[in-house]
Amino acid sequence: MEKFFLYIDILGFSNLVKSSPAKIDDLYEVVASLNVIDHPEFKTIIFSDTILVYNVQNPVDKNDNAFIIMYLCEFVKDLQIRLTGRNIYFRAVVTRGEFNHYELNNIPCFYGAALIAAYNLEKGIQCIGLFMTDNCLPYSHIFKTAQFADNLNFVYLTQLMDTLEYTFEGNLPLPKQLITPMDYESYIVPEVLMLKSLYENGMDENLDERSRQKHQVAFGLYKRRYPKCISTLINNNFMFSAISDQIDWSSFLKQYPEDFSWVRSENGGL
Numbered sequence: 001m002e003k004f005f006l007y008i009d010i011l012g013f014s015n016l017v018k019s020s021p022a023k024i025d026d027l028y029e030v031v032a033s034l035n036v037i038d039h040p041e042f043k044t045i046i047f048s049d050t051i052l053v054y055n056v057q058n059p060v061d062k063n064d065n066a067f068i069i070m071y072l073c074e075f076v077k078d079l080q081i082r083l084t085g086r087n088i089y090f091r092a093v094v095t096r097g098e099f100n101h102y103e104l105n106n107i108p109c110f111y112g113a114a115l116i117a118a119y120n121l122e123k124g125i126q127c128i129g130l131f132m133t134d135n136c137l138p139y140s141h142i143f144k145t146a147q148f149a150d151n152l153n154f155v156y157l158t159q160l161m162d163t164l165e166y167t168f169e170g171n172l173p174l175p176k177q178l179i180t181p182m183d184y185e186s187y188i189v190p191e192v193l194m195l196k197s198l199y200e201n202g203m204d205e206n207l208d209e210r211s212r213q214k215h216q217v218a219f220g221l222y223k224r225r226y227p228k229c230i231s232t233l234i235n236n237n238f239m240f241s242a243i244s245d246q247i248d249w250s251s252f253l254k255q256y257p258e259d260f261s262w263v264r265s266e267n268g269g270l
Helices: 013-019 021-032 062-082 113-123 159-167 185-201 209-225 227-235
Strands: 002-010 042-047 050-055 090-098 100-104 107-111 129-132 145-149 152-155
Touching: 002 062, 002 113, 013 021, 021 062, 042 062, 050 062, 062 090, 062 129, 062 185, 090 113, 145 209, 159 185, 159 209, 159 227, 185 209, 185 227, 209 227
Parallel strands: 090 129
Antiparallel strands: 002 050, 002 090, 042 050, 100 107, 129 152, 145 152
């Protein structure tokens, strides 16, 4: 039966198993907390380093198609936010095709062309993040995309960066009154931390060249879409005062597990 199909691969999983098994338990706790797990319109399959998500009910019109695509992207955004500060990355593909899933004697059985296609596509992508095939693109109305390769489009999950770059025209830093009334801080923080991580990992000589290149390619895609904001962030070492020097960012950083002592400002607001 044809489904919209999300395939997520957690990168570097085998190395985590060998070097940091405690991180695997933490990762599974993150996955178990994702919004998609309890969503009645979607089914989720998790095994080892792979997460599969597909729609339960078949869409009847274009609005249904758009609803499904929006939520599949939202699920990946949820994962991206929850992995912030954990130095764990993923590569994901949204596609459409035949997929079957059922149980026999409590044993899950699943197969289909969509799974094979997503697997093959994902393994060939030398980048990090979410990608979407051309047959899904007409229904993607919320998240911006950019062509990455034949039948493959990069999906920007960074909606607040879009606001900073295009609504506010990249004119940073911003006054507090443009940010706090809309509760933008909670969304800006994980996006900036993700960009900082991509940027720094792309230059980290402790990583193998292939890993560095994946981070570099991903960061290049963001730099292309957000030239003003990215330039400002790089020039200010990704300090949050570059976004707004009138906000105490520390309370928003506390929810992430990483040590953010690198962030400082004159008013103590990070």
